[in-house]
Amino acid sequence: MDKLSVLKEYFGHRAFRSGQEELIDHILGGCDVLGIMPTGAGKSLCYQVPALMLRGVTIVISPLISLMKDQVSALTAAGVSAACINSSLTQEEYAETMYRACRGEYKLIYIAPERLGTREISSLVSSVEISMVTIDEAHCVSQWGQDFRPSYIHIAGFVESLPCRPIVSAFTATATDTVREDIVRLLGLREPFTLVTGFDRPNLYFAVKKPQNKYNELRRLIGDMEDKCGIVYCLSRKSVEEVCEKLCSDGFSATRYHAGLSDSERRANQEDFIYDRKRIMVATNAFGMGIDKSDVSFVIHYNMPKNIESYYQEAGRAGRDGSPAKCILLYGPSDVRTNDFMIERSRDENTELSDEEKEIMLERDKERLKEMTFYSTATSCLREFMLRYFGEKAPSYCGNCSCCIDGFEEADITVDAQKIVSCVFRVKQKGRYFGKGMIVDILRGSENERLLSLGFDRLSTYGIMSDTPARRIRAELDHLAAEGYLGFSDGEYPVVELTALSAKLLKERIPVTMKLPIEKTEKKKKKDSGLTQNETLFAKLRQLRSRLAQEARVPAYIVFTDAALEDMCRVLPTTAEEFLTVSGVGRRKAEKYGEDFCALISEHLRSENDHRGGTL
Template sequence: MSKEQILKQYFGYIAFREGQEALIDHIVDGDDVLGIMPTGAGKSICFQVPAMLYDGITIVVSPLISLMKDQVQSLIANGIPAAYINSSLSANQTQKAIENARNGKYKIIYVAPERLDVDEFVSFARSANIAMVTVDEAHCVSQWGQDFRPSYLKITEFIDKLPKRPVISAFTATATREVKDDIIKILRLKQPFIAATGFDRENLYFEVQKPKDKYQAVIRFLQNNPDKGGIIYCATRKTVEQVCGDLQNDHYNATRYHAGLSESERTTNQDDFLYDRKTIMVATNAFGMGIDKSNVNFVIHYNMPKNIESYYQEAGRAGRDGTNADCILLYGGQDVITNQFLIDHTSEQNELDSETLELVKEKERERLKQMTYYCHTMDCLRSYILRYFGDRSGNYCGNCSNCKQNFETVDILDYSKKIVSCIYRMRERYGVQMLIDTLRGSRGEKIQNLHLDQLSTYGIMKEVPQSRIREMINYLVINEYIVLTNTEFPVVKLGTKYKTLLDSDQPILMKVVRESERAQKEMKSGNSKSSKYVGEIDQHLFAELKGLRFQIAEENRVPAFVVFSDATLLDMCRKKPVNKDDMLAVSGVGEVKFQRYGERFLKIISQNSAVTANVGQPISADSAPSIGEICEYVKRSFVPSVEAVPVSILTDMLNSLLLQKGDYKLSAIKLTNFFMKKGLLQPENVEGKGNRVATELGKEHGIATVERTNSAGNAYRQNLYHQQAQQYAADHIEELIGGI
């Protein structure tokens, strides 16, 4: 088979993306390669296609269990024999996997780096035909990378033990020039072909907020985006617990993930998110590396990460299927202090000697500074990120909060001189807040006790709002006129350029926000591109296809995105295939998946077309239908699913009709609360916490609370809505949308 045939038959794509084909060609020719490609750009295809062309086995070194599990599930679903070997397997399971590998049952084997010096695995590898070793998340090999893992240094030792050197391919989504050079050197790549496709993800919207109340900022976003699912990253376990608990108390379908939970609970919670049983994952950065869930609509950083690399990698878990997604960072001054503490007290690098460890920490402090600058820049956020990674970029992307804001340029030379003079007179001994309080003439007890009210610079900026002074201080830090010390409590000191500033009469130009009604409206609504597909596709069909996908995923005990991604379902809605050839023309549908699922999806599409023809065309948007007309249309058009569906799918089914008539939109939470109000659901315990379960009345109306078991063997409960319950919701649509 050719590479094009493999791409279509197993993966369902008719063309390679940028960089993929060149990397594949060099691998097939026996060359080492290094691929630097953003998350969602299709790195896996670059080594999975050659693995199918090689006679031997490809070993993929991967850092996290979750990454291996997702990748192997997807490969098997595509008809490619694959397996993983890591600590999640029992001794018997590991032995069986190695035995199958010896017998040639796998083309691709994912392994944790810690396995590379286990005698049993080394013995197998020495006797097998290892055609290629692929190093995924290759930046982990560099001590200058944001995720350095000493276990990655075992890779070259393992390769040296093999009787024949295989082709070595390495891939990463984030690598500065320094890290790239480290990867080539440490992995001993031989004259590698390097493909850097650029780091831009045009479908991602970037925004930095500085809210007084971060939790309320999250709630506002969720209220404005009621049917989206995503990840909320927090810096500490304590914050994860607090945010997740608050969301659950506010009836959001959230779960949590951090290293302090038991392995079984982490597995259960991760599966709940992957399988769409929970729509919001609140987690530390322990969650997510390599998570292949395609329908992550947003990533919110509740706290600022330690560096741009981590931020971009974590934010990049949104919109992996190419649909538009939101990346929101909630900044607070305490975030800097927390990250400095984590850097100073990290134990992850305990295999390093003290001198090297200090060098690593110093590098991390510098990266933290660059991350902080990102949160304060008034320039294009996307351009800032791309420039950090060495990509050339313009200064306007049109899809970030800074580009959507309305700015004006002001000269802050006089104010800058006052700030620098005040720092000098304060003898460079205090932090930002004390500096601001002094400049604004605060009468606080601390100011008076320290006699700062006697300085000549006391109160010289009392007419300037505190927020604007803070913006100017941040601008002066970014431009090295002043600096903040890398200590637990940062102190403001004079920078290398402060004398130039004092002696200059040249203007210092800074962009500041000019608030406008239009800008405010855009900011409140979130990503203006997020509704790209609304109106372009048949929303009712999309909901039906998602329902079928959920059913198939449940039958096969795999995440829904392993069956088909959202992008594939959207392409089905646009192309509306009627036969096998049409279906194979849908992006993401290969021969294997068509044989497994194709006819069932064709049937749904056919049934939907018949229903649409009978119902007739929706009323023109120009006629501005009333609420009563919208509700009548929903009741007349609603067709219950033959299969019982979860609340998320029922919500999609109703929204698909509402969106054809107007801007009304339900959320799963609102629908659940409606069933509770009607006495069809109730909390499973007297404290009112935990899952909602069907009451006797709810059972009579077609709601079933069923026991499920996840892949870890843990039980959980889920409500499924049969035809009667679905119709009940449609019949009460006036009441449901009345409070919107």
């Protein structure tokens, strides 16, 4: 069976996506490969297709139990013999899996990296031919990656210990040049074919919002999502608890996930989300890696993450099936301080690194935080900013982000800039430096107790911007810092500082411009009187999928993804042959589910025809 036949027979696709075929061809040619492909680009097919064509067994090293279980469930549903070996198995399940594995009954075996050195795995690899070792989430091997895992360091030794060195393939969604070099070196890849397919996910809409009340904005956004499912990321466990409790009180179907919960509660909550019993997961970044739920329609970050790599990976959990999805960041200045504090704390807690390595990582983490802050306050295309960060050139207008759609216009803020810098100068004359909050309060003429006790109400700049909203002054402060006219000190509570350009701005009256959001009038949404024919059919297909998934005790997307259901609405198959032409329908799934879905579509078409009183 050739690669296209395997693709259609087991996975229900007629053609490969960008980059997949090249990686598969090099693997089948005996080469090591490194694939850098964004979430949703189909990394798993790049090793699953050749695994079914190679003579022996493929071992897939994967960092999380949930990732393995999802992949194995999907493969089994497609008619592929696969298994996972991890701590979630009972003693009896483990013994049965190892027995069958040693007999060569599986084509793919997923293993946690911590188990590679065990006696049982040594027995397994000496009993069967290992054709390929695949490392998923390969960035975990690098200390400079966002998810460094020490257990990944031992993978190269495991590969070299095998009786015959297999093909080694490594895959990840996000990796800077430094991380890529680490992957090749630390995994011992031999002259690998490296392919970066590009980081762009055109189906994702990116937005940054700076609401005065984050929860009110979150509630509004989720309310607009109707019955769609999504993830809300928070920086701390406390925030997760508070946000989840508020959402549940407001009638939303939400659950929570963070490291402070027991293993059993985390597992139960995760399954509630995966099996659609809860539509919203509120979580820290402990949740998500390896979650293969394809119908996540939105990812909202309640707080700014500490780096763009983490943000892109977490946001990328939306729209994995290629359907349009929203990735929205709710930014607040306090997010920067919280992240800075967490970076400092992680340095002290990391006992596996030398003091020199800790300092290098601290410097890099703070630089990444700075880039993330620039993204959060950007006034130009967000997609272009992100792709440029990963070393890709992109147009300055994408048409699918908040900056491009909502729009910004160039505004002259020279007078405001002079007032702000002058205020910082006046405060310095008092021998003091303060953060943005105090500067904003002085300019707006606040009467808070501390300001008055310090005598700042007697400054000449007190109240000179009383008519300007605090949010705008903060935005202008950030812009002045980005342009070098002001600076911010490092530390948990950064203060506003003067720079060499500060005096020049005041003395030479340098013109200053910045992009500000175009004021838009709120338009009332029109309520649709009813669903279209395709929407009605899609809803019926989802109900059928849900029932079949419950009967099989698998997540709904294991039966079919939303993208497959949408293609059914387009193709309208009513026979077994027509059903096989639907994207995402392989032969095994067609045999198992085709009759039910074709019958529903036929009934729907008859009902629509009767309603119109005509013939098709």
